[in-house]
Amino acid sequence: MSALPAAAARTAWYTGTVVEARPETGSARRLVIDVAGWPGNDAGQHLDVRLTAPDGYQAQRSYSIASAGSDTRIELAVDELPTGEVSPFLVEDVAVGDKIELHGPLGGYFVWMPQAVTHDPRPVQLIAGGSGVVPFVAMVRAHAAANDPTPFRLLYAVRQPDDVFYRQELAQLAASGLQLDFVYSRTAPHDWPVPAGRITKEALEGFVIPASDKPRIYICGSTGFVELVAGWLIELGHAAGDIRTERFGGK
Amino acid sequence: MSFVTRGFSGRNRERDPRLPPGQTKVEDWPVLSAGPTPKIDTADWSFTVTTETGAQTHWSWDELRALGIEDITTDIHCVTHWSKLQMPWRGVPIDKILAGIPTHAKYVMAHSYGGYTTNVPLDELLNGQAWVAFEADGAPLDPEHGGPARLLVPHLYFWKSAKWVNGLTLMDTDDPGFWEQAGYNLHGDPWKEERYW
Numbered sequence: 001m002s003a004l005p006a007a008a009a010r011t012a013w014y015t016g017t018v019v020e021a022r023p024e025t026g027s028a029r030r031l032v033i034d035v036a037g038w039p040g041n042d043a044g045q046h047l048d049v050r051l052t053a054p055d056g057y058q059a060q061r062s063y064s065i066a067s068a069g070s071d072t073r074i075e076l077a078v079d080e081l082p083t084g085e086v087s088p089f090l091v092e093d094v095a096v097g098d099k100i101e102l103h104g105p106l107g108g109y110f111v112w113m114p115q116a117v118t119h120d121p122r123p124v125q126l127i128a129g130g131s132g133v134v135p136f137v138a139m140v141r142a143h144a145a146a147n148d149p150t151p152f153r154l155l156y157a158v159r160q161p162d163d164v165f166y167r168q169e170l171a172q173l174a175a176s177g178l179q180l181d182f183v184y185s186r187t188a189p190h191d192w193p194v195p196a197g198r199i200t201k202e203a204l205e206g207f208v209i210p211a212s213d214k215p216r217i218y219i220c221g222s223t224g225f226v227e228l229v230a231g232w233l234i235e236l237g238h239a240a241g242d243i244r245t246e247r248f249g250g251k
Numbered sequence: 252m253s254f255v256t257r258g259f260s261g262r263n264r265e266r267d268p269r270l271p272p273g274q275t276k277v278e279d280w281p282v283l284s285a286g287p288t289p290k291i292d293t294a295d296w297s298f299t300v301t302t303e304t305g306a307q308t309h310w311s312w313d314e315l316r317a318l319g320i321e322d323i324t325t326d327i328h329c330v331t332h333w334s335k336l337q338m339p340w341r342g343v344p345i346d347k348i349l350a351g352i353p354t355h356a357k358y359v360m361a362h363s364y365g366g367y368t369t370n371v372p373l374d375e376l377l378n379g380q381a382w383v384a385f386e387a388d389g390a391p392l393d394p395e396h397g398g399p400a401r402l403l404v405p406h407l408y409f410w411k412s413a414k415w416v417n418g419l420t421l422m423d424t425d426d427p428g429f430w431e432q433a434g435y436n437l438h439g440d441p442w443k444e445e446r447y448w
Contacts, residue, residue, distance in 0.1 A: 011434055240365060
C-alpha cells in the first residue's frame with residue numbers, strides 16, 4: 001500500500017504562460033495556460049496558483065483543472081469571489097502573455113480514469129453545484145476523448161442559465177452520449193418544464209443513476225450543497241464508499 | 252524560483268506572523284472531506300488503540316471522556332491554504348489515552364469511521380501536542396467538522412487531524428494514510444510547507 005502514485009511523483013512547481021483568457025460567465029473567466037514541462041494531469045485533479053507581489057508578499061489558492069491528459073496546455077475556469085484575493089486577479093487582471101506560478105498536478109482521489117485503466121464498468125454519476133462543475137468538465141472531456149464506454153451522467157445545479165460554465169461544450173457532449181441534466185435554483189429558462197427552486201431529494205432521485213445500478217458518484221460544490229446531496233444519496237440507498245466529494249467554503 | 256506576478260499587489264496586506272507560509276487567515280471554517288459525512292451516535296461510538304503486537308484497548312464515549320478533558324486554544328492550518336487562529340477546542344490528550352499502554356512503536360495510523368486513515372509519528376502525538384477533540388468554538392463538533400470526535404494535531408496540516416476518529420494503531424514503521432497515498436506529505440509541517448511529496 002506504500003506505492004507512490006504516478007501523479008504524486010511528478011508534482012512540482014511550474015511556470016505557466018497565459019495564452020488565452022475569456023469570460024466564462026458574468027463572474028467567471030476561462031484561462032488557457034501553457035505550462036512548460038507540465039507532466040499532464042488526470043481528470044479531476046487540481047493545482048495551486050501562487051502570486052507574488054513586488055515586495056515579496058505571496059498568496060496561494062487551489063483550483064480544479066478543467067482539462068485532462070498529457071497536453072502542456074491546461075485550462076482553469078475561475079469564479080470571482082468578491083472578497084477574494086487571488087480569484088479577482090485571475091478574473092480581472094491577468095492578461096495573455098503573463099506568467100504565473102503553478103504547483104501540481106495535485107490530488108489522486110477525486111479523479112476519473114478510463115475503464116481501460118480501472119476495469120470498472122459501473123456507470124458514473126457526476127453532481128455539480130455551481131463552479132463545482134470544473135473538475136467534471138475535465139472528466140467528461142476525458143471520457144469523450146477516450147471513447148470510454150462507461151455510462152456518464154452529469155447533474156449540474158446552477159442558479160440561472162447565464163451561470164452555466166462550458167455551456168456549448170457540454171451541449172455538444174450531451175448530443176454525443178453524455179446524459180446532462182440541469183436544475184436551476186433561481187431562474188430557469190423560459191421553456192423549462194420545472195420551476196426554479198432549491199433541489200429536493202425527490203428531484204435528485206429523478207436526476208441520478210439509481211442506486212440499484214451501483215454508480216460511482218462524484219459530488220463537487222459548496223459545503224452546504226455537498227452535505228445535502230451526499231446525505232440524500234445515502235438515504236436513497238447509495239453506498240458511502242461509492243461517493244467521492246470535493247467541497248469549497250465554510251459552514 | 253518565485254518571481255513577481257505582473258499586476259498583483261495583494262489585498263490582505265497585513266501579514267500575521269502566526270500564519271505559516273502560503274496560508275491565508277479565514278474567519279469561517281471550510282469543510283474538506285473525501286466522501287459523505289458519517290453520522291455517528293455517541294451511544295454507538297467507541298475508540299480502540301491497537302499496539303504493534305495487536306493488543307487492543309477499547310473505550311466507550313463516556314469512558315474516553317472520563318480520562319480527563321482539557322481546554323486548548325490553538326491555530327489550525329489546512330493544506331488548502333487557509334488557517335484559523337486562536338480556536339478554542341476541548342478534548343482528551345493522547346498522552347492520557349496511551350498512558351499505561353506498553354509500546355516501542357515509532358508511528359501511528361489514525362483510523363476513522365468511514366475508512367479514512369492518516370499517519371503521524373508517535374512522538375508528535377505526545378507531550379500535549381494532540382487530542383481526541385469533542386468540541387470546537389464552544390460547541391460539540393458538527394459532523395461536517397468530524398463530530399462527534401476528531402483527532403486534533405494542530406502543529407501539522409489539518410488533514411492529519413482525522414475527522415470521525417475511532418482508533419489509533421501503533422506501528423514500528425511509517426506507512427502512508429489516505430491522503431498521503433494520494434500525494435500528500437508523510438509528515439505535514441505547515442511551517443516547512445510540507446504539503447506534497
